[in-house]
Amino acid sequence: MTFSERNEDFIYEAISYIEHDHDTSKIKKIYMLGDCAIWINNLKYYFNYFRNITIILGLDHFHFKQAIWRIYPQKDVYNTILSYILNNNNKDFNRILDEIMDLKPERKEKINKYKNYFSNNWNKINNLIHYNLSCLMESQISHTFTPHFTSRLKGYNKNMITKLINIRLKKKSSYNIKELYLKNLNQNIVINLNETQLNYSLFDKKKTYSVLIKSTKYF
Secondary structure (H helix, E strand, O other): OOOOOOOOOHHHHHHHHHHHHOOHHHOOEEEEEEOOOHHHHHHHHHHOOOOOOEEEEEEOHHHHHHHHHHHOOOHHHHHHHHHHHHOOOHHHHHHHHHHHHHHOHHHHHHHHHHHHHHHHHHHHHHHHHHOOOOOOHHHHHHHHHHHHHHOOOOOOOHHHHHHHHHHHHHHHOOOOHHHHHHHHOOOOOOOOOOHHHOOOHHHOOOOOOOOOOOOOOOO
C-alpha cells in the first residue's frame, strides 16, 4: 500500500490500515526506511503504543551511494569507500576520508559534513545489509508522481491536487477506480457554487500574468 500527504498526516492513514488489515499481535518488526531526515526518524514514535514491535531504521541505498559519489567522484575511490561501508569497516572508512581531505583541503568542510552524515547513520546502513532491505521511496516519487504531476509545467488547486494524488495512490494500491467512482455517485451531497465563490480574474483581458516555475530537487 502507498500513502502520501503534504505533511506527516499520512502516518495516521498507514497505521489505520495496519490495524484494520493485520493482526498487530503477530507483527514483530516494522522496517522504516528513507533518507533519515529527522521527521522520518521520528515516525517511529507513532508506533510506541504497539506492544512487542521492534522498529528498525534504515538509510536507503540511493542516498548513501549518492553521498559516496559526492565525497569523491571517481569510480575506484567510490568502490573502495563502498566496500568499507558494506563490510562495516568504520576504521578504514574514516581513514580514507581523512586522506581525501588532506588531498583536497578546499573540500574539507563538505567532506567532513558527509563524514558526520555516515557516522550518524552507520547503523542504519548496516541494517539494510543485515536484513537485506531496499527502500522504494525514490522509485515511488519517480514512477508514481513525477510522470503525472511534475514532469511538465502544470498548475493545481491545493484541494484538487490532493484529490488527484489520492486517486493515483488508490490505483497504485490496486483499488478499482471505476467502482469507487460509481459508488460515490450514490452520495446525496449537493455543492452549490455561485459567482461570488469563484475567481474569474484569470479571464480578465486587461491584466497580464507572469508564470513562476518552481523546481523541486530531491537529494
